[in-house]
Every structure is written in structure tokens, then in C-alpha cells.
Amino acid sequence: MKRIINGLFVFALLLLSQSITAQEKTISGKVTDASNGFALPGVNILVQGTTNGVQNDFDGNYSIDAKEGDKLVFSYIGMKSQTITVGALNIINVSMVEDAFQLDELVVVGYGATKKSDLTGAVASVSAKDFEKQPVFRVEDALQGRASGVQVSKNSGAPGSEIKIRIRGANSINGNNQPLVVIDGVIGADLRAINTNDISSMEILKDASATAIYGSRGANGVILVSTKRGSGEPSINIDAFSSISEITNKLDVLSPEEFGAINNLPVIDGGTNYQKEYFKTGITENVQVAISGKKENIGYFISGNLLDQSGVAINSNYRRYSLRTNLDTQLSDKLSVGLNLYGSSEETLNLVAGGRSSSPDDRAGIIAVLGWDPTLPLKDIDGNYNLISSNGSGLINPIAERLESQANGTINSVNANVNLSYDLTDNLNLTVIGGLLFTNSLYETYRGVPPGTVLSSPTGGGSTNYNTTLQNSNILTWNKSFNDHNLKATALFEIQNFVSKGFNANAGEYSIPANFYSLELGTTPSVGANFSKSKIHSYMGRAEYNFDQTLYLTGTLRADISSRFRPGNQTGYFPSGSVAYQFRNLLGDRLERLKLRAGYGEVGNQAIAPYSTYNTLLTGQNYPLDGSSETRGVILGNIANPDLTWETTKQTNFGFDATFMNGRINFSANKYWKNTTDLLLEVPLPDFTGGSSILSNVGEVFNGGWEFNLESVIASNDTFDWTANFNYSYNQSEVKALADGQDEILVSPLGNISNTTGAYVSIEKGQPLGQLYGATFLGTYKTGDTGGNPGDARYELNEEGNIALGVIGNGVPDHNWALNNTFTLGSFDLNFLLRGAHGFDVFNFTRAKISMAGGVQSLATYGEYRNRWTAQNETDIPASGDLFVNSTRFLEKGDFVKLSNIALGYNMPDPKFFKSIRIYASAQNLFTLTGYEGYDPEASSISASSGSASSIDYGANPNSRTYTVGVKLGF
Secondary structure, three states: OHHHHHHHHHHHHHHHHHHHHOOOEEEEEEEEEOOOOOEOOOOEEEEOOOOOEEEOOOOOEEEEEEOOOOEEEEEOOOEOOEEEEOOOOOEOOEEEOEOOOOOOOEEEOOOOEEEHHHOOOOEEEEEHHHHOOOOOOOHHHHHOOOOOOEEEEEOOOOOOOOEEEEEOOOOOOOOOOOOEEEEOOEEOOOHHHOOHHHEEEEEEEOOHHHHHHHHHHOOOOEEEEEEOOOOOOOEEEEEEEEEEEEEOOOOOEOOHHHHHHHHOOOOOOOOOOHHHHHEOOEEEEEEEEEEEEEEOOEEEEEEEEEEEEEOOEOOOEEEEEEEEEEEEEEOOOOEEEEEEEEEEEEEEEOOOHHHOOHHHHHHHOHHHHHHOOOOOOOEOOOOOEOOEOOOOOOOEOHHHHHHOEEEEEEEEEEEEEEEEEEEOOOOEEEEEEEEEEEEEEEEEEEEOOOOOOOOOOOEEEEEEEEEEEEEEEEEEEEEEEEOOEEEEEEEEEEEEEEEEEEEEEEEEEEOOOOOHHHHHHEOOOEEEEEEEEEEEEEEEEEEEEEEOOOEEEEEEEEEEEEOOOOOOOOEEEEEEEEEEEEEEOOEOEOEEEEEEEEEEEEEEEOOOOOOOOOOOEEEEEEEOOOOOOOEEEEEEOOOOOOOOOOEEEEEEEEEEEEEEOOOOEEEEEEEEEEEEEOOEEEEEOOHHHOOOEEEEEOOEEEEEEEEEEEEEEEEEOOOEEEEEEEEEEEEEEEEEEOOOOOOEEEEOOOOOOOOOOOOOEEEEOOOOOOEEEEEOEEEEOOOOOOOOOOOOEEEOEOOOOOEOEEEEEEOOOOEEEEEEEEEEEOOEEEEEEEEEEEOOEEEEHHHHHOOOEOOOOOOOOEHHHHHOOEOOEOOOOOOOOEOOOOEHHHEEEOOEEEEEEEEEEEEOOOOOOOOEEEEEEEEEEEEEEEOOOOOOOOOOOOOOOOOOOOOEEOOOOOOEEEEEEEEEEEO
16 A cells, blocks of 8 residues: 555656746747748647637737747748747747648739639749749749749840740741730730839730630730838848850860961961950849838838840940839728839840841951951050951951941830729729830941051941830729539720831941941931821620539630721630649549640731731932933832731640649640641742742641640758759741642741752751751862862752752741759758750851851851861862852751859848848859850750741850859848
């Protein structure tokens, strides 16, 4: 009995000891958003296994009673839940990370939004969080590699150059192939000028069931941009970074000594590496300031941006100023009003548009620089330019030309819209949008020539253009849910008016050196003016239905009435329909969700300018009507075709979306087919009508392919996170038909740049778009060969004994992929983006021009000429030039893998005087794996809108390698 009493006594002491050590204490702390360090209000904190829970306050602070050993569960919609065991410390601060796979965010789909889980079409979403860890100031860097089926590339590394975007391939041969851009509901905006720091999200509508709501302008896909809105407590965010840029590689050209020895020329004062003189280190300075918040019923987001970028080519620069004000106010329970106002001013200096400009590039661009006589120093002993070379008939020193050129551009843009939203009933809403797009561009060009040469004279000219778009959209939306049935209907009436006008003046050659503001000194002055206007009226109806979040149906019909066509052909009807069925919890957590999708739609392309259906006259033609002196006159320009109508793209899409392992893996796939019919092409007229051609609706182009996207949370715990996104797309095109009796069209997009033929792109029935056309190079004639002189270029011959011409390659990639990884370890994060493109060729005309292949240089400067044919060294490198620039000798594989971006960041924990401090460093285009011998396999001299040609490097400006350091401050 005594032992039992003693045991009970000891047991009671243990219970008392346990109750003392396990007594409750107050745990407090702060919850923040790991992405920006800001307070995260409204987080639920619960002691696991109990009903003891609290919610933190607006500043992120919380306080809860718990015992050591208890587990606190922190949960918040859209964030990964965290479980933390209470220890000896009384303060527990928590940083929460977004759970991208559990967040069912709203996705903008045009004229409204829907839950991401409710989508029935092929829509890709890119949010600000996807690129906020990268210091990007151009939208293409934010889009690049983020979505399957969306190919984004920079044709040129020149500051402020155009962006090339293809969504599921090119549809039109002559028309614009760039996607439609809609910013905050205003149609037709320009991505190039927007400040990426203002972007909240971008949705890419890819299949026709999604794009049909934009009817006549949705054929090339649609990019919907939503800008940031104000919310929460007032905050100030500053992002400032500096970058240095350099070309990724230099081309192998002959040294002054090699060039002099081969051509028996003296090397004067060591000669000059003109490639080194042309390229320099570019500097970029970028400062962005944003103020946002919400007070009672008024939300505001105000931002400003200053970007100053000097190019890697000498005497080039791009500067952009921008200011945005987004205001939202809730005037009553039923009425809300929003104002979005964005203005930008861009200033360019010697911007080479599209990678190449016509005359200045030949005279002062990359080709002229690479082909200039390296035995000459830049300047003589008196400090004057050495202007004339033995290599390059009609050219003067390209560095002197470049330094004396002043091509100034100023582009002022305004993008504004006012939107009113009124709830007519609990289920019926009316939204009215009034939008304005205005662009005023001024270009002033003076190409001075240093004194000392008679080869050329100074020239000057300029132009200005005003483009105005006015838009009114009226949207009626009805929502109704009953039991498991959910209905939504949208009706639209929309008007857009377009006006463009401008004038130009050209001085011709100056008799004396002057400047742009002395155009009256020109010896052959000329002036011109332009004006056009058009309008489009649209009606659209869309119905959406889902049953129990399982069966989804969407149908759309849009009618567009365009003034660009004649009465009777002005109205186009564009229907679409899609269906999806969602299975849930098929295999428990292993396969949580499987959605099957199918859709069909028709969209259009009004790929003609205003007045294209009428006869037009061209001015600027002079005639000696009196037999001696010339008099101004006109000639017939466009030949009328009153029957012109839309190009129409019909697209079918099948796809599925799947979620695995409790949301850790998301996978989607799409298979699509699209046919574009009634192509707007120039059809040759018979000789008895006077020849020429007429624009007609003929021809058909097919695009088809696959898209895959994989998102995964590879690792996630309290200290380490690793997320990865991989996407892949394959597209193949085919020209199904051309005009009656026409099997092939030969196109020379850059003009006649060959000694023999300028038609080096083939649009051929039964073949894909982008076919490169030319001769097959067989090396050189050797001693004893017949048919040519030893050392001459040798080509494949046809049955008649002439050089055979045909398709020799294709300039459009078949395969595109990207891998994006983000690692987070404590306060550090690392992000890198790998991209690849495969299955395409590049015409390296830059190499051709400096290899005596149809160039203005009379002597070769390319490095391979060291191994040229000689009687003692009979190689396959011609000794005396080449007949063709467009031959397989200069056709190269363009396949590449790029490390597009790598960024390392540090988020300072609990910074004093700031809400957040982030310090980061990054590198873009750090390396490129490719067999291409030029500067950059992505650089192209073809316009970004072109559908018939691509991957032609004719002095294209290369994309540079860029190193950046910066800081983000939050107040």
C-alpha cells in the first residue's frame, strides 16, 4: 500500500510538472507576402486540432495563445498553408508563398472575366509574378518563353526596335501577322511603348473559340493586357536598375595585316578594327516609381518611368518617359467608375528599324563596317577621316557616316479610357467604355558627310504622322445561378473610328553642309501628304453555361461591319463554340482534376489599307509635257477590286488540362488545325489588259500543331521552394492554294540584293511558308574541271545546263520550347529561363556581302577567305567571289538554345524604415548554343509583321548580352 501511495504521489508531481511546462503563453508576430515583403492581412491562424483561432490585422500582425509543442496553421486563399511548431520563442514571423495551383484566379477573356477553372478555350495567362523577379522593361522579355504556342523574338537588338510575336504560326501572306493587343479594354494598342511595371496580367487568346469575340481582328491571336489597380493601405514602390550591354560575339574578319598581305596593300599606322570601332558597351538606366492604395471607395495606382538606353552600336540611343494614372471609385452600391490614363514619349537616335534600314545600313551599317578596308586608320595624321577606300566602290568611311548621321524620332502616345459599370439588377450589369488611342510621330533625318569626298552629298528629310482611334464599347452582362446550373450571357455593341494623316518633306542633296532645319537648302526638294480614315461597327453575343462545375458550354457570334470594304462585302460573321467536361478526384490526390476541351471558331483579318478597293493615283511623277521641262503628274497606282472581303481563319482545337499530386503538377495539351482562306494576294493580270496585278481574295494557308505546358512544384517546405515551368510547341504550315493557274510566287522582301535574282523566298502550293529560294552551291571548279574557270563558284545545274534555282531551306522554326525555374531559399531566390528553337535555316547575307557575293565591296574581308582557292590550295572557297548571295553556301542552320535570363535576388528581412528591400542582379542572353556563324540566329532583317519571309540576316542588329544590378524599395 505504501508503494502505491508513493507511486500516486510521484504521478501527481509529474502531472503538476507537465501542467506547469505546458501552460499557455501568448505568441505574436507578423505575416508577410514572400514575393514583395508586404504585410498580408486577413490570414487565418489556428492551433491545430482545436477551435482556437484568430485572424491577423491589416498590418499583418497577430496574437494567439498557445503552448509549446502546439502546431500553428497559417492559411490564406491563394497562398500555401504553413504549419509551424511552437517552441521557446514567443515571436513567430511568417512569410507566405503563393500557391499558383490552388488559386482559382479570374482570367480576362475579353469583355469580361471568368474563373481559370471555367475556361473552355485555349488561353494562356502570364501574371506580373511570373516576371517580377527579372528586371525587364520590354514586354517581349516578359512574354518570352512563358506560354506554349506563342513565339516571341526580337528581330533586332537596336534600342526601341519592334517586337515579333507569332501565335500558332503565320496566317496571312501579305497581311499583318502580329496579334491584336487590347489594353484595359481598348483595342489596337502598341505593346512596345507600355511600361512593364504597370502590367498586372496578360492573357493570350490562342484558339478561335477564344478569339472569335474580336471577330475581324482576331485571326492572329489576341493579347489582353490588364494594368494594376489600387488596393490596401497606401504604398510607394521604387525599382531602379542599371545595365551594361555588349554583343555576344564578334565575326571572324581578316586582320589589317591579313587583308593587306592578300591584296598587296600597305597597312597604315596599324590599320583599324572597324568592327571594334562600331560596337561599344551599351548603358541602360531605368527608374520606376509607383504609388497605390485604396481609401474608402477610391482606389488609385499612379506610376512613372524613365528609361534611357544607349545601343551597342555607336551613336544610337532610345529614351522613354511614361506616366500612368488608374483610378477606380465606387459611387454607389450599383455604380462604379474607372479612369485609365497612360502617356508616353519615346525619343530615338539612329534607330535601325527591323534590323536594317535601306540606304543608311548599306552605307553606314554592319555590312559596310565589316567590309571596310581594315588597312586604313580611322583618321589621318591631321585628324581628318580617311574617307575613301580601295574596297567598296561608291562608299565612304562607314564610321564617319555613322557619326555624322542624325536620324531623330519622337513618338508621343496617349492611351486613355473611361469605364462606367452599373448594376441594373442583381443579375444584370451594363458597362460602357470610352477609349482613345493617339500617336504623334515626328522623324527628322540629316545625313551629313564629312568634307573631303565627292562620292556623296549631305541629305535631309522628315515626316510626321497623327494616328487617332476612338472607341465606344457597350457591354451588357447577365448572370444567373440556380441549383447546380450557372448561366452567363454577354451582349456587345462597339464602334471604332480610325484617322491617320501626315506629311513629309525631303530636301534631297544639300549644296553645302547644313542640318535638318535647313531643308530649304536642298537642291531637289519634294513634299507629300497623306490622309485616311475608316471605321468598324461590331455586334457580339456570347453565352456561357456550366453544370455543377463539370460540364461547360460557350458560344459566341460576332458581326463586324468595316468601311474598308465596299457595300455588300462590309459585314463579316464570326461564330465560335466550345465545350469542356471536367472529372474530379478520379484517382484521389494522384489525379485531382481532368478537363477535356474541344472548340471551333472563325475569325477574320481585314488585311488591307483604307481605299484599297478603289482605283488610286500616285503622285510624285514628273513628265516633260512640253518636250523639255518636267511637269508634276500622276500615274495609276492601285487597281480597283470592289469584291474584296475578309481573310477568314477557321480553327479547331482539342485539349485537356490535368492536375496531379494535390496540385503540385499541372499539365495541359492542345492539338489544333486552322485554315486561312480568301487570302488577300496580288494576282497578275494578262498582258492584253496592260499587265500589272490586282489585289484579290485567293489562296489558302494551313497551320497545325501541338502545344504542351507543364507546371510543377518540385519541392516546397518551410525553407526551400523549387517551381518549374516547361512548355513546348510544334507548328507546321502549308500553302494549300494560290490564284487559279498559279503554283508559286517568288518574293524579294528586301528588294533586289542579288546580282542574279532578288526573288529568294518562295510561296509554293503544297509547301510551308518561309521557304528560302536559291541555288545549290557545289564548291569550286578545280584544275582540269570543265564548265568553269578554276577557283570559280560551282552550282548545281538543270537539264538545260543553267544554274538550277529552287527551294533550299526554310526560315520558320518547327519546334519552340522554354524551361523556367525558380528557387527560393530563405531570403534568397534564383530564377533562370532557357529557350530553344529548332528546325529552321537562316540566310546569312551579312557573311555573303563580305565574301564578294554580290556586295559593294570588291574584296573579301570574311575570315574564311584565308583559305580561299589558289592553284597551290584548291579549296571550296571561291577565289573571285560568288554569283549568288541566295545559295546554300550562305544558308546556315539557325537552331539554338539560349540562357535568356538568370536572376539572383535577396529580400532583406525586417528592414528598418522600409516595408521591403530587394536587391538583385541578373544577366540576359548569357550564352547561346548554336552553329550559326553570324551574330545572332534570332536577328532578322524582315519586318515583324511579315508572313512570307523570316530568318534573313542582312546586316541585322544582334541582340546583346546584358548585365543588370538593381534595387526595389517598398514604403
